[in-house]
Amino acid sequence: MGIFNNSLFKSVKNAFDKTKTSISEKLNVIFSNRNIEAEDLEEIENILLQSDFGIDFTENLVGQLKKKIKSGEQVDISSLKNTIQDVFISEYNSAFKETVAGITKPHFIVLLGINGSGKTTTIAKLANYYSKQDKRVIIGSCDTFRAAANEQLSIWASRTNVKIIEDFSKDPAAVAYETGKLALEGNFDVVLIDTAGRLHTNKNLLDELRKILNVIEKIGQSCSLDVFLVVDGNSGQNAKTQLVEFSKVVAITGLIITKLDGTAKGGSVLQLCLMNKVPVKFIGIGEHMEDFAVFDPKEYITSIFSD
Ligand SMILES: Nc1nc2c(ncn2[C@@H]2O[C@H](COP(=O)(O)OP(=O)(O)OP(=O)(O)O)[C@@H](O)[C@H]2O)c(=O)[nH]1
Numbered sequence: 001m002g003i004f005n006n007s008l009f010k011s012v013k014n015a016f017d018k019t020k021t022s023i024s025e026k027l028n029v030i031f032s033n034r035n036i037e038a039e040d041l042e043e044i045e046n047i048l049l050q051s052d053f054g055i056d057f058t059e060n061l062v063g064q065l066k067k068k069i070k071s072g073e074q075v076d077i078s079s080l081k082n083t084i085q086d087v088f089i090s091e092y093n094s095a096f097k098e099t100v101a102g103i104t105k106p107h108f109i110v111l112l113g114i115n116g117s118g119k120t121t122t123i124a125k126l127a128n129y130y131s132k133q134d135k136r137v138i139i140g141s142c143d144t145f146r147a148a149a150n151e152q153l154s155i156w157a158s159r160t161n162v163k164i165i166e167d168f169s170k171d172p173a174a175v176a177y178e179t180g181k182l183a184l185e186g187n188f189d190v191v192l193i194d195t196a197g198r199l200h201t202n203k204n205l206l207d208e209l210r211k212i213l214n215v216i217e218k219i220g221q222s223c224s225l226d227v228f229l230v231v232d233g234n235s236g237q238n239a240k241t242q243l244v245e246f247s248k249v250v251a252i253t254g255l256i257i258t259k260l261d262g263t264a265k266g267g268s269v270l271q272l273c274l275m276n277k278v279p280v281k282f283i284g285i286g287e288h289m290e291d292f293a294v295f296d297p298k299e300y301i302t303s304i305f306s307d
């Protein structure tokens with residue numbers, strides 16, 4: 001499903017405005033009236049790195065531009081932007097060839113990530129996304145630290161047909177168990193598990209996370225499970241560390257990158273997904289329920305580099 005043609009969501013084009021300004025328009029200013037020469041490549045490299053496009057991608061791109069220039073091809077601003085888009089799409093497609101996994105009901109989705117990355121907000125967005133598709137959704141609120149912060153979610157859930165399970169007297173794994181059990185008994189389609197924010201360095205909280213996942217794997221043996229790391233799009237290089245470190249503890253099946261509405265570092269999306277071969281599934285582009293989109297690599301790169 002495309003991100004621009006889905007009426008459920010706000011257009012994401014604007015979300016990448018800052019990134020677009022910081023890269024695409026910078027390139028326009030420099031190269032609008034002349035072709036790109038070999039001595040310009042370092043500057044292009046710097047511009048891409050400043051927007052967090054990452055060293056591997058940038059080097060690959062510059063290598064391809066170098067070849068084109070050497071062979072006598074004229075490279076202007078529009079062929080530069082086309083090459084950037086082609087390199088990204090080809091890297092993305094070769095990294096994620098085999099990601100089409102089957103879904104067995106109920107589908108469990110566990111969100112994890114550091115404090116404040118946007119997990120609870122994203123749980124509400126996902127619940128809204130699936131319930132609008134007439135899926136029966138149940139939420140397990142396995143964050144027993146932030147009862148007050150989750151109140152909003154409960155109020156919202158009580159107004160919709162989304163069921164929410166929370167019990168702040170129980171440990172998070174017990175809430176996950178209760179949610180999973182109800183999901184199976186009640187024939188739900190999607191089970192969303194919110195977890196407390198944690199750093200990869202906090203052993204107790206990582207043990208707790210493993211416990212939650214063990215419970216889910218046991219109770220949902222025959223069900224499909226996704227574990228999504230929720231990353232703030234502003235975290236730049238730190239997002240890489242989060243992905244690498246959390247991956248050592250749990251098998252992360254996808255990324256959700258939030259707060260892309262406020263960052264010029266939209267390039268980090270690309271770097272994160274290509275680096276660890278973990279696909280980006282959804283993006284957050286604002287604080288409201290509809291400020292959310294399924295990630296589509298082609299539309300993402302086009303929204304930054306098309307004029
Ligand atoms: N602009 C913007 N703000 C967002 C987005 N997603 C979440 N936020 C805001 O980020 C802040 C933290 O969001 P939460 O959903 O509470 O984050 P959390 O990961 O659940 O936080 P903890 O449970 O404390 O770890 C809130 O003020 C949200 O409104 C987004 O896509 N864009």
Ligand SMILES: [Mg+2]
Nearest residue numbers: 119120143146
């Ligand atoms: Mg939360």
